[in-house]
C-alpha cells in the first residue's frame with residue numbers, strides 16, 4: 422500500500438510470513454508473538470513453524486477486552502525481559518484488536534520503542550485496528566485511556582483465518598467495513614450490496630476485496646492525518662452514538678454491533694439535514710440486518726444515551742461532536758447539533 426510507508430500483505434495463508442519478516446529486515450533479532458488463548462490454540466503452532474528460523478517466543482493471555490490493561494502489559498514486559506529482548510527485537514501481534522493494541526503499546530514503550538508487526542486474525546482487526554498505528558490499553562474502566570500512536574513495520578493479513586471466527590465477531594467486523602464504505606467510497610458500498618451473499622458466506626475472494634478496500638481507505642485517511650487532528654476523525658463515523666450504547670450496555674454488546682446502531686443514528690441526523698435520502702438509510706439498515714447486526718437497541722432510554730454521549734473524548738467545550746454524511750460516500754467530522762435533533766436520531770434506534 423503506497424499511502425502509509427509500511428506494507429500490508431493480503432494473503433490466503435501464513436506461507437509468506439517469514440518472507441515478510443525478511444523483507445522488513447526483521448530476521449536478525451528475537452521475536453515474541455503476543456496472542457490470546459483462543460488464537461494460540463488455533464494458529465500459534467502453524468505460525469511458529471513458519472517462523473522456525475526465528476525461534477519465536479510466545480506470550481499468551483486470556484481472551485477478551487478484560488485483558489487489555491496495564492497488568493497484562495507488565496507481564497508482557499517481563500516476558501520480553503526473560504527472553505532477553507533488546508532494541509533489535511520484534512513484538513508480533515497475532516490475534517484480534519486486543520492483541521494488536523497491547524502488542525503495539527508494549528512495543529512502543531519497551532526500551533523506548535522496538536519494532537512490531539501486526540498479524541490480525543479477526544475481521545475487525547483486518548479491516549480496522551491493525552492499520553493506522555493506534556495502540557493502547559484501558560485504565561480505570563475507560564477504554565483506550567492510555568496509549569501511543571506507533572506504526573507497525575508491516576501488517577500481514579491471512580484471510581483464511583476468518584473461517585474459524587465466531588459469527589458474532591464476523592458481524593462486528595462487518596459493521597466497521599460497511600462504515601468505511603459509507604464514509605469514503607461509494608463504489609465500495611455498491612460492491613457490498615452486489616456481493617452481500619458471497620461476503621456473508623465468507624467467500625474468500627469477496628472477503629479479500631472487502632478487507633483490501635477497507636485497508637485502502639483507512640491507510641489513505643491515516644496517511645493524511647496520523648494523529649487525528651482532523652480528517653482521521655471521519656473513521657469515527659457512528660462511534661459517538663455507538664460508544665454511548667457500548668458503555669451503557671457495560672460492554673456486553675460487541676463493538677461493531679454498537680457501531681452499526683451508531684451509524685444508523687448518525688445517518689438519521691444526516692437525513693434530517695437533507696444531506697442524504699431515506700432510501701439510502703433504508704438500504705444500510707437492511708444491509709445490517711442481512712449481516713445479523715442490530716438495528717434497534719433494547720432497554721436503553723434515549724435520554725441516557727444522550728447523557729452518555731456527552732462523555733465522549735472527541736467532544737469540545739462540552740458540545741457533542743459527531744461525524745455525519747454530507748452525501749453518499751462523503752463524511753464530515755466535527756459536526757454539532759441541537760439536543761432535540763440528536764434525541765430524534767437516537768429514537769430511531771431505540772423505538
Ligand SMILES: NC(=O)c1ccc[n+]([C@@H]2O[C@H](COP(=O)([O-])OP(=O)(O)OC[C@H]3O[C@@H](n4cnc5c(N)ncnc54)[C@H](O)[C@@H]3O)[C@@H](O)[C@H]2O)c1
Pocket residue numbers: 457458459460463484485486489516517518519520522542543545546549550551552553554555556564565582583584585586587590593676
Ligand atoms: N487500534 C485501533 O485503531 C482500533 C480500532 C478498532 C478497535 N480497536 C480495539 O480492538 C479491540 C476489539 O478487537 P476484536 O473485536 O478483534 O476483539 P478480540 O481481539 O478480543 O477478538 C475477539 C474474539 O475473537 C477471538 N478470535 C480472534 N481471531 C480468531 C479466529 N481467527 N478464529 C476464532 N476466534 C478468533 C479472540 O480470541 C476473541 O475471543 C478493542 O479493544 C478495540 O478498542 C482498536
Ligand SMILES: [Zn+2]
Pocket residue numbers: 597660676680
Ligand atoms: Zn470502531
